[in-house]
Amino acid sequence: MSKRITIKQIAAALHVSISTVSKALNDSYEISEETKRKIQEYAKEHKYKPNTLALSLQNKKTKTIGILLPNILTYYYARVLRGIEKVATEKGYNLITCITNDSYKKEVYTMEMLSNGTIDGFIACIANETLELKEFDHFKDILEEGTPIVLYNRVHKDINCDKVVTDNIKSAYKATRFLMRSECKNIALVSSTKGLDISKFRLKGYLKALTKYDITPNEELIINLKSEKKLKTRINEMLDNNQVDGIFTIDEVSAALTTQVLNKRGIKIPEDVSIIGFTNGILSRYSTPPLTSVNRFAHTTGEVAAARLIDKIEEKIPFNDITTEIIKTELVERESTKKLFIKF
Amino acid sequence: MSKRITIKQIAAALHVSISTVSKALNDSYEISEETKRKIQEYAKEHKYKPNTLALSLQNKKTKTIGILLPNILTYYYARVLRGIEKVATEKGYNLITCITNDSYKKEVYTMEMLSNGTIDGFIACIANETLELKEFDHFKDILEEGTPIVLYNRVHKDINCDKVVTDNIKSAYKATRFLMRSECKNIALVSSTKGLDISKFRLKGYLKALTKYDITPNEELIINLKSEKKLKTRINEMLDNNQVDGIFTIDEVSAALTTQVLNKRGIKIPEDVSIIGFTNGILSRYSTPPLTSVNRFAHTTGEVAAARLIDKIEEKIPFNDITTEIIKTELVERESTKKLFIKF
DNA sequence: ATGAAAGCGCTAACAA
DNA sequence: TTGTTAGCGCTTTCAT
Numbered sequence: 089m090s091k092r093i094t095i096k097q098i099a100a101a102l103h104v105s106i107s108t109v110s111k112a113l114n115d116s117y118e119i120s121e122e123t124k125r126k127i128q129e130y131a132k133e134h135k136y137k138p139n140t141l142a143l144s145l146q147n148k149k150t151k152t153i154g155i156l157l158p159n160i161l162t163y164y165y166a167r168v169l170r171g172i173e174k175v176a177t178e179k180g181y182n183l184i185t186c187i188t189n190d191s192y193k194k195e196v197y198t199m200e201m202l203s204n205g206t207i208d209g210f211i212a213c214i215a216n217e218t219l220e221l222k223e224f225d226h227f228k229d230i231l232e233e234g235t236p237i238v239l240y241n242r243v244h245k246d247i248n249c250d251k252v253v254t255d256n257i258k259s260a261y262k263a264t265r266f267l268m269r270s271e272c273k274n275i276a277l278v279s280s281t282k283g284l285d286i287s288k289f290r291l292k293g294y295l296k297a298l299t300k301y302d303i304t305p306n307e308e309l310i311i312n313l314k315s316e317k318k319l320k321t322r323i324n325e326m327l328d329n330n331q332v333d334g335i336f337t338i339d340e341v342s343a344a345l346t347t348q349v350l351n352k353r354g355i356k357i358p359e360d361v362s363i364i365g366f367t368n369g370i371l372s373r374y375s376t377p378p379l380t381s382v383n384r385f386a387h388t389t390g391e392v393a394a395a396r397l398i399d400k401i402e403e404k405i406p407f408n409d410i411t412t413e414i415i416k417t418e419l420v421e422r423e424s425t426k427k428l429f430i431k432f
Numbered sequence: 433m434s435k436r437i438t439i440k441q442i443a444a445a446l447h448v449s450i451s452t453v454s455k456a457l458n459d460s461y462e463i464s465e466e467t468k469r470k471i472q473e474y475a476k477e478h479k480y481k482p483n484t485l486a487l488s489l490q491n492k493k494t495k496t497i498g499i500l501l502p503n504i505l506t507y508y509y510a511r512v513l514r515g516i517e518k519v520a521t522e523k524g525y526n527l528i529t530c531i532t533n534d535s536y537k538k539e540v541y542t543m544e545m546l547s548n549g550t551i552d553g554f555i556a557c558i559a560n561e562t563l564e565l566k567e568f569d570h571f572k573d574i575l576e577e578g579t580p581i582v583l584y585n586r587v588h589k590d591i592n593c594d595k596v597v598t599d600n601i602k603s604a605y606k607a608t609r610f611l612m613r614s615e616c617k618n619i620a621l622v623s624s625t626k627g628l629d630i631s632k633f634r635l636k637g638y639l640k641a642l643t644k645y646d647i648t649p650n651e652e653l654i655i656n657l658k659s660e661k662k663l664k665t666r667i668n669e670m671l672d673n674n675q676v677d678g679i680f681t682i683d684e685v686s687a688a689l690t691t692q693v694l695n696k697r698g699i700k701i702p703e704d705v706s707i708i709g710f711t712n713g714i715l716s717r718y719s720t721p722p723l724t725s726v727n728r729f730a731h732t733t734g735e736v737a738a739a740r741l742i743d744k745i746e747e748k749i750p751f752n753d754i755t756t757e758i759i760k761t762e763l764v765e766r767e768s769t770k771k772l773f774i775k776f
Numbered sequence: 777a778t779g780a781a782a783g784c785g786c787t788a789a790c791a792a
Numbered sequence: 793t794t795g796t797t798a799g800c801g802c803t804t805t806c807a808t
Contacts, residue, residue: 092549137548204481233479
């Protein structure tokens with residue numbers, strides 16, 4: 089257990105000054121080849137590694153980004169993280185990752201903790217609780233201090249910083265329209281994320297599509313619950329009392345549970361009922377049958393957010409140049425919807 | 433954009449010395465109530481936050497743990513991370529998370545990067561490539577330096593440090609036995625992770641169970657591929673030419689694809705064929721039908737690893753006290769296997 | 777009760 | 793070409 093060696097120790101061992109060692113290790117032109125060689129050799133031999141902390145203290149730059157995720161078990165966030173990680177690594181940045189669990193308190197605490205020189209900037213998705221409380225002072229304070237923040241997925245207009253979002257309304261509109269074009273007449277909506285913005289916006293897109301095509305929305309066909317707990321029961325009830333030939337599921341869990349219910353009832357997908365999902369995650373790809381769904385490009389979201397933040401940190405963009413990037417979506421056709429012969 | 437304030441600035445503003453400010457902020461008994469009040473008020477007013485970097489440099493402790501994950505999209509690793517995160521937060525530690533993508537180079541680079549004062553210890557899952565190359569010097573060097581490491585899931589005997597693992601052989605044995613007890617005679621194995629230790633060990637457990645119950649393993653019933661690419665084709669071939677009434681799938685993706693194939697062929701689960709999976713992730717829970725599978729307690733794995741590492745860091749356990757913790761598994765019965773009436 | 781000074785590991789301006 | 797010194801933000805002896 090040989091502790092790490094410092095520049096000072098090298099200096100002492102080689103009877104030169106500390107700054108000579110520093111310069112030699114940085115390959116400065118000021119130092120003679122002879123001395124450089126000697127010092128570098130000694131350093132290598134003793135596995136010298138510069139102390140990052142000391143460097144950061146000096147440069148006022150840590151090359152570290154703080155990431156806030158509401159959770160990591162949802163495929164979407166895992167993929168966003170992957171995207172961030174990719175460009176961060178390319179540009180030599182490390183990631184400090186914190187999972188807020190959608191708690192306001194944890195979010196505030198974490199941001200306080202990290203905004204003291206530990207990180208150069210934040211990439212964050214606002215916790216649900218924070219959004220409900222409408223308490224954004226911690227974001228504002230940090231921006232005030234000159235630390236850049238990029239918000240993704242969940243944002244709020246009161247926080248004046250860069251944002252990367254998905255157009256939920258438009259995407260839901262397109263998904264619903266797709267069902268109509270594949271000849272579905274009675275299109276239901278199933279959600280287990282009531283209360284979240286995404287749920288609100290996707291519902292809006294669904295309603296917009298129906299209205300646009302002169303279909304009066306039927307309340308009985310809209311299941312919008314806060315959790316997945318009673319979802320199966322409600323879907324069964326709906327199917328007991330209504331004719332349904334298309335279902336737009338707002339989140340992956342809803343899609344999976346809907347599929348399970350239909351299967352239990354002996355309803356064939358897509359022959360009897362078509363299903364279209366949102367968020368093209370692992371559940372969609374590997375479900376039986378594979379699910380047609382809206383791909384959100386989570387990975388791109390992460391990449392864009394990271395690139396933007398790093399540009400801000402490195403002052404390639406002025407701090408006050410604020411933008412909102414909208415990541416487009418794409419419909420991935422699989423086997424849970426009927427093949428369309430008329431393309432549009 | 434008002435930059436962060438330092439202790440020095442407070443001292444200047446209040447015409448006291450730096451050390452007085454430091455002591456006052458730390459509520460030292462040496463300072464008069466009067467002065468303390470004045471200083472603390474001023475600090476609060478100007479939102480003073482101590483610079484973590486400077487503190488870490490001083491204490492030689494960063495209260496930060498480096499986490500190495502082969503990937504984050506697999507539910508298992510996401511859950512391990514969650515477990516680590518939980519205890520780390522409780523004990524006031526931050527996490528620097530790095531995804532190695534199973535690359536040896538990235539693993540070495542990351543560990544080099546972080547082991548320079550940035551982190552107090554590592555929790556790591558060895559990258560596949562590293563395991564293939566059998567190159568463990570980076571781990572050994574870091575341990576030499578006195579930085580503790582806890583390895584989880586994938587380990588190697590040449591690395592002498594704390595470990596947290598699953599008993600793959602035993603678990604696979606139990607899963608296979610379960611199929612036999614639910615009256616399956618011809619039990620196939622499907623894997624898309626050939627080459628990994630997990631694949632090797634689970635296969636071993638499967639064979640052990642067959643042998644134990646006097647069944648001669650049939651090579652035609654063992655599909656062990658390196659990726660999921662040709663998996664469906666191979667499963668179809670197997671089903672074309674063999675009688676199969678039980679399938680042990682070694683990973684979640686194999687389970688999902690097997691389910692898709694059976695469904696396409698009109699084979700009923702579990703009436704015609706029972707399936708049992710490994711790793712009780714999101715795919716198992718939400719598949720149609722829900723999958724009976726071996727639960728690995730990924731969350732516990734993370735918790736145990738983190739607790740152990742922090743104890744090491746805080747020197748509650750001597751550095752040389754090395755243990756290997758085996759996390760037990762549990763079979764979660766769902767709908768992809770026949771109900772057993774004889775419990776065991 | 778307050779302050780001066782050294783030091784954590786390193787860089788960089790300046791001097792020799 | 794090499795060394796001295798100050799300083800990054802903070803804590804902690806040791807004087808005063």
